Amino acid sequence: MTAPDRPIDRERLTAALEHANLPSLVAVLYQLTGERRWLADPFRPTRSRGMDDNDLGGFSPEVRAELRAAAVEAVTAWADGAPVAVPAPTGEALGEILSVAVGEPVPPEHAAMAAQDMGFAPAPTRVAPPNTLRVIVIGAGVSGMLAAIKLAEAGIAHVVLEKNDDVGGTWLENSYPGAGVDTPSHLYSYSFAPRAWSTHFGKRDEVWAYLRDVADHHGLRERIRFGTEVVSATYDPGAQEWTVRTADGTSLTADAVISGTGQLNRPKVPPIPGLERFRGPLFHTACWPADLDVTGKRVAVVGTGASAMQIVPAVAADVERLTVFQRSPQWIAPNDVYFAGITEGAQYLLDHVPFYRLWYRSRIAWNTNDKVHPALQRDDAWEHPERSVNALNDAHRRVFTRYLEAELGGRPDLAAKSLPDYPPFGKRMLLDNGWFAALRRENVDLVTEAVAEITETGVRGAGGTECAVDVVVLATGFETHKILYPVEVRGRSGRRLDEVWGPEDARAHLGITTTDFPNLFLTCGPGTVLGHGGSYITTAECQVRYIVDLLVTMVERGIGAVECRPEVEAEYVRRHDEAHERMIWTHPGMDNWYRNAAGRVVSALPWRIVDYWRMTREADLADFRTEPARHRGVPAGHGRRAGSGRIPTRGG
Ligand code: NAP
Numbered sequence: 139m140t141a142p143d144r145p146i147d148r149e150r151l152t153a154a155l156e157h158a159n160l161p162s163l164v165a166v167l168y169q170l171t172g173e174r175r176w177l178a179d180p181f182r183p184t185r186s187r188g189m190d191d192n193d194l195g196g197f198s199p200e201v202r203a204e205l206r207a208a209a210v211e212a213v214t215a216w217a218d219g220a221p222v223a224v225p226a227p228t229g230e231a232l233g234e235i236l237s238v239a240v241g242e243p244v245p246p247e248h249a250a251m252a253a254q255d256m257g258f259a260p261a262p263t264r265v266a267p268p269n270t271l272r273v274i275v276i277g278a279g280v281s282g283m284l285a286a287i288k289l290a291e292a293g294i295a296h297v298v299l300e301k302n303d304d305v306g307g308t309w310l311e312n313s314y315p316g317a318g319v320d321t322p323s324h325l326y327s328y329s330f331a332p333r334a335w336s337t338h339f340g341k342r343d344e345v346w347a348y349l350r351d352v353a354d355h356h357g358l359r360e361r362i363r364f365g366t367e368v369v370s371a372t373y374d375p376g377a378q379e380w381t382v383r384t385a386d387g388t389s390l391t392a393d394a395v396i397s398g399t400g401q402l403n404r405p406k407v408p409p410i411p412g413l414e415r416f417r418g419p420l421f422h423t424a425c426w427p428a429d430l431d432v433t434g435k436r437v438a439v440v441g442t443g444a445s446a447m448q449i450v451p452a453v454a455a456d457v458e459r460l461t462v463f464q465r466s467p468q469w470i471a472p473n474d475v476y477f478a479g480i481t482e483g484a485q486y487l488l489d490h491v492p493f494y495r496l497w498y499r500s501r502i503a504w505n506t507n508d509k510v511h512p513a514l515q516r517d518d519a520w521e522h523p524e525r526s527v528n529a530l531n532d533a534h535r536r537v538f539t540r541y542l543e544a545e546l547g548g549r550p551d552l553a554a555k556s557l558p559d560y561p562p563f564g565k566r567m568l569l570d571n572g573w574f575a576a577l578r579r580e581n582v583d584l585v586t587e588a589v590a591e592i593t594e595t596g597v598r599g600a601g602g603t604e605c606a607v608d609v610v611v612l613a614t615g616f617e618t619h620k621i622l623y624p625v626e627v628r629g630r631s632g633r634r635l636d637e638v639w640g641p642e643d644a645r646a647h648l649g650i651t652t653t654d655f656p657n658l659f660l661t662c663g664p665g666t667v668l669g670h671g672g673s674y675i676t677t678a679e680c681q682v683r684y685i686v687d688l689l690v691t692m693v694e695r696g697i698g699a700v701e702c703r704p705e706v707e708a709e710y711v712r713r714h715d716e717a718h719e720r721m722i723w724t725h726p727g728m729d730n731w732y733r734n735a736a737g738r739v740v741s742a743l744p745w746r747i748v749d750y751w752r753m754t755r756e757a758d759l760a761d762f763r764t765e766p767a768r769h770r771g772v773p774a775g776h777g778r779r780a781g782s783g784r785i786p787t788r789g790g
Contacts, residue, residue, distance in 0.1 A: 146217040148210065150486060155206040157483030160195040162497035163209050165239040169493050170212040172223025177238045181205065185241035186505050188537075189322070189473060189569075191338075192241070213491055222492065226258040239497055240504045248504070251751045255329050255503065255676075256496040261683060261755075266293045266693040270770050273689065274299060274382050274392040276371075276625070278362050279307015281661035281678045282398025283349065284328065287356045288686045294693070297392075298358070299384060301367035305353040308402055309346040312445075314426040314611075316452025317342035320444065320476075320569045324495075325502045325673040328352065332495060334485055338475045339569075370626040371395055373656060378698040378768060380657065393698070393770065394657040396685060397622050401662050401741055404617040404624065410440075412592035420592065420610040423449065432457050432609055438597045440589050441613035442468050443731075444568055449611060450582070451572030459581050461605045463597065465588040466728065467555065469562040472541045473569045507672040508746040510534075514563055514670055514722040526561045527722050534562045545574035552577050555586045560727035566669060618731045619644060619740045621664055629655035630701065642734040645714075647707040647761065648754055649743075650681055656701035656765075659685040665714050666750070669723060669732055669742035676747055680754040688757035695759075698767030706761045717744035 155163070161183035168176040175181065183195030194202065216222065227235055233249035253259035271294050275285045278300035289296045302310055318341040319326045326340070327333050331352050336344060353359055367385040374381065380395045405422035407413070413420065419430055423445040436459045439446050446462065447470075454460050480488075488495045517528035526532035539557065546553040556577070558564075577584055587599030596606040617623055619642035627635040631654050638654055639645060646652040649666035650659055661681045668674060692700060718724055718739040723732045732742040743750055 146214050146490060148214055151213060151490070152206070152210055154483035154486035154490075155209055157481045158206065158209070158487055158494075159191055159193045159484075159498055159501070160197060160202060160205055161192060161239050161241065162494055162501055163205055163491075164195070165235050165497040166491060166493045167205070167208055167212055168235055168238075169224045169227070170216055170220075170222055171208075176208075177234065182238055183241045186501075188471065189505055191475065191501075195241070209491070216492055228253040228259045232256075232258065236500060236504070240501055244504060245748075247748050247752065248508075251748050252500050252503070256500060257329075263291055264687060264690040265291070266690045269294065269693040271295065271394070271689065271693050272392040273297075273394045273396060274371075274380065274390060275396045275398055276368050276382075276622075277307060277398035277400070277403075278302075278305040278353070278358070278364075279309070279398055279400055280349065280675060281400065281682070282307070282396070283353055283356075283358055284675075284678050284682045285396045285398055285661065285685070286358050286361055287352075288682050289689075290356070290361075292686050292690050294686070294689055296361060297390070298362040298398075299366045299368050299382065299390075300362050300364050301385075303364045304350065305358065305362065306346045306349045307398075307400060308424075309342055309349055311424050312426075313342060313428065314423050314445065314449050314452075315432075316448035316450075316571070317445075318448060319345055320571075321673045322502045322506065324499050325506060326675055328675060329679060331355070332488075332499075334489065335480055337477065337479050339473075339477075368625050370628070371658070372628045373630055373658070375630045375656070375699070378657070378765065394659065394689060394692075396659045396661065396682075397663075398661050399622055399625070401618045401621065401667055402616040404620070405612075406615045406617050407612055408589075408614050410589050410592055415594050416592045416610055417594050418608045418610070420612070422612045422614065424616075426611075430609070434458050435608040436606065437461070437609045437611065438463060438605060438607040439611045439613055440597070441615065442466070443613060443615055444566060445615075446611075446613035447568045447573050448571060449613060451576040454576040454579050454582055457581065459583070459607075460576075460579075461583045461585055461597070461607065462577075463585050463587060463589050463599060464555070466565070467558040467586075468565060468568050469538050469558055470542065470568045470570045470573060471538060473571075476569060476571045503672075503676070507676070508748055509671070510563070511670050511746045516720050516722070516725075524727065525559065527725060531561055531563065531722070538562050541570075542574070545570070546578065549578060552584060555584055558728070561722055561725055563670065563722050564725050564728040565730040566732075567671075615731055618667075619734050621660065627655070627658070629658070642740065643736070643738060644740055645707070645711045647702045647710045648681075648684065648750075650684060650754075651700075651702040651707075651762075653702050653704045653707050656699040659688075661685075664740055666743050667732065667741040668747065669730075670746075672747045677743070677750065680751050684754040684757050688759075688762075691757065691759060692767075695764075696767050696770075697764045698770060699765040700759075700762040701764075703761060703763055714744055715739075718742075 180201050186192040233246050237244045273296040275282045275298040278298050286298050323335040323340040333348050370383045372381050379391050382390045405424045433456045437457045438461045440463045442464045513530035520528050526535050585603050587601040590600040591598040598604045621644040644664035646663045649663035723739050733739040
């Protein structure tokens with residue numbers, strides 16, 4: 139970390155420090171000064187409760203003042219050229235600072251992941267020797283964009299096929315009122331592309347703008363074919379290449395295909411009788427009509443998942459009447475800063491104080507990534523298995539129940555309808571963004587019935603409740619188990635991907651690669667969705683690093699095809715399923731979109747993110763059957779940093 143090109147403004151810094159996250163500042167002070175007193179009492183912050191930022195760290199006013207005053211001196215000294223005492227801590231040293239900064243012991247394995255994310259021990263960028271490898275990436279959302287950025291860095295030619303007319307994927311498509319991310323934005327960003335977020339949880343427009351800016355910054359658009367929907371991908375084992383067909387009849391060939399289509403891509407519209415009869419607007423949340431104004435209208439929302447959670451508070455005050463059809467209640471966690479903006483002072487620190495941004499993000503990562511994972515493991519000796527899976531999970535239950543009762547205190551009718559009987563985290567956890575407040579409104583009704591029928595003029599619940607409405611919103615989720623659906627993918631044997639897997643039963647080694655489909659790589663594949671917390675972007679970075687590592691190895695060694703060994707995949711899936719058997723999402727008390735109708739968890743990662751990070755650090759060629767490249771030359775030299783502009787595919 140070098141000194142800034144503009145000197146620090148002492149007065150602004152002093153004012154900004156009133157907005158500091160003090161636990162992050164402690165770590166900064168130690169790095170700048172190397173004085174161990176900053177890692178000891180009275181400067182050790184308390185741990186965060188839940189996802190709380192714990193800005194004041196549990197410090198007394200005197201200690202806060204001392205920390206801020208010391209930070210002014212240390213940061214201005216650094217700006218004046220003082221060397222950083224501990225510029226790039228790793229291993230135990232980093233683990234110690236991290237443990238102090240989060241106020242609790244961090245297991246040692248987290249330090250390696252943090253060191254990489256913070257740039258103290260960056261993952262080596264492998265660059266392929268000059269090559270003719272050609273890759274097709276399907277989708278220009280969060281993962282497809284990442285794949286394109288990392289392929290370019292590795293010097294591997296590629297083209298991205300995107301069905302929409304812009305980048306952004308889910309953030310382009312989901313434009314419903316209130317849409318936004320419920321992972322803190324400083325973590326829901328690429329590790330290499332921080333952003334000055336205006337709020338702690340970015341709303342859709344800001345997340346989408348971020349992705350568009352990243353695309354522009356990396357010159358991605360020239361490698362993306364927009365308005366190009368992939369309909370099929372077929373592998374030719376003789377040619378060792380994939381032929382990808384698009385909706386407009388174009389064919390392209392490539393040596394490898396990377397899917398970036400995600401699991402929350404294709405709307406799931408339940409077969410409710412009468413859907414086609416309704417006379418007014420009726421649509422899935424992902425297809426919210428841009429010109430629809432619900433002001434003064436009677437609106438029905440079907441479903442109470444994360445999408446409904448955002449829509450209901452966003453429209454409740456504008457509509458005449460809002461009827462929410464709830465088939466199952468949801469566990470909802472409080473969050474104090476859901477709508478809070480990032481103050482100018484806090485932004486100044488993020489932008490100007492060395493290491494501060496890194497520590498701020500790392501603390502969020504600790505608080506949201508794996509902290510809750512142990513609470514989701516089934517304890518066979520636990521005496522209340524019907525309501526929770528262990529004592530810790532039961533403690534979560536008490537916290538969320540108390541919160542619900544406080545929010546719905548004056549409305550015992552609503553409290554009774556809203557309290558789930560299954561364990562918390564059994565379905566994807568939701569953050570309260572005004573849901574309970576919206577339910578309390580006079581113009582909002584909560585109907586605890588599945589929708590049985592849509593009529594010409596309204597909605598009828600399974601319990602017989604009928605309501606006349608002008609607009610029906612289907613907040614009914616996505617086809618999460620049909621990976622790559624509806625693309626028809628045929629592998630080496632000619633069989634379709636969904637035939638090989640069986641219906642809604644996707645499986646893949648590391649969620650990335652599957653037998654019979656050589657040179658096909660998935661991001662957001664089976665068993666990789668984060669049900670326990672964290673940012674999907676962290677997982678995507680793991681997957682893309684692994685995939686690009688493998689592709690570079692293919693180039694270096696003149697390999698034409700890699701196909702996951704069946705026994706490797708089978709063993710991975712066995713361990714995956716076994717881990718899930720001990721976890722919350724196989725609990726019989728609820729349904730969730732992580733598992734399929736047969737009860738097998740298809741979508742969610744059973745391990746901690748740090749475990750997955752370790753598993754995907756590099757690709758082990760021994761896990762694959764390999765074939766020498768028959769059509770591509772073996773590279774002549776190593777170490778070239780290739781350009782990224784060439785669109786590589788033949789045909790079209
Ligand atoms: P979802 O979580 O799958 O929820 C679907 C809802 O529809 C459930 O409440 C379900 O009830 C209900 N439903 C389905 N069929 C029904 C019927 N016939 N009658 C009544 N209700 C019915 O879908 P989602 O809310 O779109 O969220 C999907 C995922 O997208 C989330 O879990 C999250 O990962 C992501 N997401 C994230 C954000 C964010 O970051 N803030 C926002 C939106 C979405 P049951 O519970 O009984 O099945």
